[in-house]
Amino acid sequence: MNSRNIFSLALIGILALSAFTGCGNSGSSSSGKKAGSNVTVQIFQSKVEIVDQLEAMAKEYTELTGVKVEVLGASGDNYMDTLVGKLTSGQGPTIFNVSPGGRLERLHSYLYDLSGQPYISDIADNQALVYDGKILGVPYSVEGYGLIYNKKLVDPSRMTDFNSFRSYAASLKASGVDPVQMSDKAYFLVGHILNVPFAMQDNYLDYIAKLNKGEVKMAATPEFQEWARFMEVIRANTANPMGVTYDDQIANFATGKTAMIHQGNWVWGMFADYGVTFDMSIAPLPLMGNDKLSVGMPNAWCINKDRSQEEITEALKFFEWFFTSERGHHYIANEFNFIPALKSVPVSGLDPLSTVVHEYTRSGKTLPWTYRDWPEGLINTHILPTAQKFFSDTSMTGQRFLEELDKAWVEGAAK
Known part of the structure; x- marks a missing residue:
């Protein structure tokens, strides 16, 4: 083979190699990007x-x-x-x-x-x-809620069930502070706290389905019966929440007038305006010894x-x-x-x-947010008015409150 042929073959090889190399880099750049999909x-x-x-x-x-x-x-x-x-x-x-x-x-x-x-x-x-x-x-x-408490005022180890909660609430009231303050908004008055007995059912979806049809009664369910007793204690030992706005609730807690509020982690940012210096935490509502927070996404x-x-x-x-x-x-x-x-x-x-x-x-110590599966609009149109009546009429017992909730629930679910 003469020198001209050798040179020609060499040139062809170099060009082919360059073309191959060029194709191989077509999906990349000097920044090191990988070739991606066209979608x-x-x-x-x-x-x-x-x-x-x-x-x-x-x-x-x-x-x-x-x-x-x-x-x-x-x-x-x-x-x-x-x-x-x-x-x-x-x-x-x-x-x-x-x-x-x-x-x-x-x-x-x-x-x-x-x-x-x-x-x-x-x-x-x-x-x-x-x-x-x-x-x-x-x-x-995730977000979660429960009893947000002032660590200077509250020892959560003293409220682990209904009896200890009741006695501790009375002692806090005697010391000059509101034990637990609710506010007048639907979820902050009743929606969030009512979640707890629902979430403690073995199958809350099945329970809700039966409740919608009137096949089960909150008034005949142990977790709800004790929940109603908790609500009686809260009503007896705190200011009427019907006159407490969300902002009032936050302000009273931030200034030490209230020992606990039933709220969620989302309220933290609101305390910046008050220069809060005390430590705080969240405890579960100890319904039937419950030690879990209501947490949802x-x-x-x-x-x-x-x-x-x-x-x-x-x-x-x-x-x-x-x-x-x-x-x-x-x-x-x-x-x-x-x-x-x-x-x-x-x-x-x-x-x-x-x-x-x-x-x-x-740690897995959570209760689900069951109200997402309640009949649409039920909290504002039927549950809230019943709770407002309970907090305004101190003669209404917790058991009567449950009976009224059962009636309101079936009416709301039918719409």
Whole structure:
């Protein structure tokens, strides 16, 4: 072979190698991006206060994987209306958020079954979004409530059951402070605290279904009977909550006029205006010796099962990174500032009330939020007026209160 032929072959080899190398780098850049899918993972969610952080996380994931993640949002009724419109037209987002109760009942047929995914076992007890035995969503975060108490005034070891609670409430009143203060809003007056006896039923969904039909009675159920006795004690030892606004409740606790309030970790930010210096914590309502807080998740991340298989696959990869990686955990705890519903997420810097809720959540000492499964609108239209009557009429016994609640419940459930 002559020198010209040798040179020609060598040149062809160099060109072929260059072409191959060029093809191999077509999905990369000098920044080290990986080649990604051609699909776009679209996230549509309603928590407007985390939009900026979520967009930053989406950008980081895209830079890491090459898969485009787009973040869209809306709030309130606009979110639900827009979401339903998109889903029914076949143009639904890849990932969206759904809350338990009525929204889950309405949207469950659109949700991808996540039951077999590797992060599901990391979800705290009772916090996954479940429908018909399938896990359809991973919780955003958790919130919890109970008896928030002033550590200077209250020793929770002195109220572990009904009798000790009753005697301790009387002693606190004798010392010049209100033992427990409620407020006049529907959930803060009765909705949240009524959750406890429901959550202590062996199968609260079955109990609610029977209660709707009048097949069981709160007035004949032991947990509710003792709950009514707790309500009698609260009414007898505290100011009438019908004249107490939410702001009043917070102010009275912050200034030491009230030893305890039945509230949740969300109130912490309201204490900043009062320069609170005392330590506080949360204790369970000790109904029949209960030692668990009522803890629930406001929303869950879900995947649209009607998207293409390629899009669902990319959404599942995003979820795995989000819920299992160090960076995903960082966003949950430090950027979104959520109380994690995933047990493996490390946390630091939570406020004192959120810290307590997190500890109860990780230990599994929680009661579910059952009111999400009560008949829609029942609390405001039927339960609240009955509770207002109970607190205004001191001659109404706890047992009579339950009988009135039973009647109101059946009426409300029938509408």
